[in-house]
Amino acid sequence: MAKALEGNTASVTTSRAQLRQIGFLPLLALFYGYTAGGPFGYEEIFQGSGPGMSLVFLTFVPFLWSIPISFAAAEMNSILPVQGGFYRWVRAAFGDFWGFQCGWWNWTGTFLLNSVYGVLLMDYLHDYIPGLTGEWKWAGAALALCLLGYLNIRGVQVAGWVAIGLQIAVFIPVAWLCIVTLFKLHYNPVLPFIPPGKPLGSVFGKGLALAMWDYAGYEQLSSVIGEVKDAQKTFVRVLAWNTPMNILTYTLPATLALAVLGNWQEWQTGYMVTAAQLIGGHPLGVAILIASIIGTASLSNSTILYTTRIPATMAEDGYLPSWLGKIHPKYGTPARAIAVSTLIYCLLAGTKVVDLVNVYIWTRIATSMLTLLAAWGLRRKMPNALRSFRIPGGTVGLAATIILPAILCGVKIYNSEPYVFRYAPWLLAGGPVAYVILRYVFRMKPASAR
Template sequence: MSSPAPSASPADPVASSEGAIAVPGLKRTLTTLSLVGVMYFNTSGGAYSLEGVVAEVGPGLTLLIVLLVPLIWALPETLIVAELSSMLPVEGGYYRWVQRAFGRFAGFQNGWMTWVYSLLDMALYPVLFNQYLAYFVPGLGGPARWAVSLAVIWGATAINLRGAFRVGRVSVFAGAFIVAGFLAFALAAIPNISHVPWKPFSTGGEFGAGAMGLALSTVLWNYLGWDNASTVQGEVVDAERTYPRALFLTLPLVTLGYVVPLMAGLAASDGTTWREGGWPQIAEQAAAFGGRWIGGWLALGGMVSALALFNSLLMAYSRIPLVMAADGLLPAALAKTDERGTPRNAVLVSAVFYSVFSLFSFGHLVTADVLLYSLALMMEFAALLALRIREPGLRGPFRLPVGAAGVAVLAAVPALVLTVVTVLNLRDPEYGAPAVLSALAVAAVGPALYAIARRGT
């Protein structure tokens, strides 16, 4: 993949009625292919963690959720984000969209919730790395696992410090390795298919509302993040066209990447024996040939996926403190870029926080993760509706062929999903209720932090 000639990003258009400040020194190096790679790891990274959903609620119910979520959650989000990214192709993405629609206070709240959400989200990937490392090196103790987590975090940080182009290139090659691994697994499982993949439909009476809530949260988490890469639109070539194009290429890639290995694996093996982190063992059980070899490929793929997920998301999330600092809401040092156009300080500070949060457990993290992300996402949906009404002339190359009422209906569907998931999570005293209440408490801190930030400007 050849490197495009870097060019300085033009000043971002005004992103707020109160006057946002553009970030100087950015370079446009991300093309459609590299952006697809980044988006793939902003949202997916392969079918890893879905084997745990099968263990929670059963094969048939897992397949049903995995097929419905893209229709009632990912597709509406993708369409709305595509219009916003085409309308306002600016560095900071969703933070700038909300800021333009509702002002600096609302933009800060969106940025705050996203930042806290990122702390939770990024702690998941070192955990996943260790899960699949255990296939090769079983029995690692707690200190060793944390050391591995730090290696993942700072390895990805080193890639990020080389610039956005390098992150995009790594994402493309890592994505190809993972997609090929699951495709090889599906092909090897075909001769062993002995039953329909959706039987048994569920685990019977063994799961309740709490387990269902956690399963839904995990599948939603596997479809979250279509707006994440919008934060680097100031570093994308022809951003107003490239971002929507990359969205519509990545969504089917992600969906098929879940459905194909799940269908093949469940039809060729006993889904009731599946466990979280179990893809290598599933390959050995389901594959008619090369099971051990493919199992090792999937285990290595899990490690590659976790590193690439952290790598691409570190780039996306680090741009939030970058633009907030440019607006004077965080220390000015976070707004500085180096000769590559990389916000070095924002990347390094982000990596330090993520190192600390890697100590938390997966179950608690994923539930709060989904809720905080969803609250921020609802602000973005509301931003499109507000901009459609107040600034009808503001449009980009891609625009949904519906009016404001159609946008409201489209946004209402994922909002309803969020409500259902939250209610189900509240029924789980171990993971759900504490995580939901903690997420709401964190969101409530935002106004006080904004008042402090304003006094510092």
């Protein structure tokens, strides 16, 4: 399979004649929107892990998690720039079974991930609309997800320019918040380092999960390679810009707000809005509320874009029903995959954010580790392929790229909350079960790489 891919990468890429393409700036906005979107949704990390440890997580996790994945993705994209990216790289490296697991875990995990964003939108609105609870909260989340799903059906170009507009609308209020805080600093933002009396396992459990969620999914950029102009150069540029932007997003506004308020014990999901109101009054609070809604919408918009390409590509390869991979004749998008995924997001949009994230992160770990291992697998199977980008450091660099994230993932899994051990293994077990059912009951045979 790897030889077939090496010989003709275009053959496993969805027909570019059907797909619309975007350039660097819209793609960066979409990818930043997918991996950050603004300093929102992760605020509970400060209460759970303490301000000092939380800022350590938010500063250093990307060096052990997202940057290694970026290196691996950039190298594999330089030899196999295919639509479906990391899923097809894993398939080329390890065969049909593991290719299916990678795609399936990614798709089913993002059912939880995108449900998070619908819930987040309603959490931010709740302080201003107290009656937004129960069925009304679920209905509002579902409506927002359906609207964003529709925008994605309209096409990657629409989604890209929407993402640029959304990010500009987020950056202005956040910059305002940062400037105001500079004149009101009173507290050391890293103290206490961890919550007094809290078990270290609990500090690592939720905090590390939230930090890994914040910096997860860097391989997802590869899923839309067929829709990117000058894909090989653009891919590397976007990865290089995105990581420092994300680190600043997650650390700077929160550090400044903590230095003004010092009330880390009160930080919950959505607290950035309350913090802004306490720091700058009602006008700043409303501005950050609007920014948080826009930022969360940007996260969801980008997540739908990146993650729905995987089931469409799996359907094209014969893993899933062919109708799921049909490209819309007018908009050039996998409209059916988007519609089915959005429906499932809506059904799950009634669960607490931190619970969704803690279960989701297991599927993210499984998918990302398979992607990292695929970089090693493709070096073995395609040693002579021309690589315009290589992971720095030779064999040692490749080993570090795999081992460092593996250690981080091991620490996270070991310190998972008890309820996560009840649900997450079943979610992962769904991959092999689905493979057996689809392959041997429904007789769906993956197409060989052509």
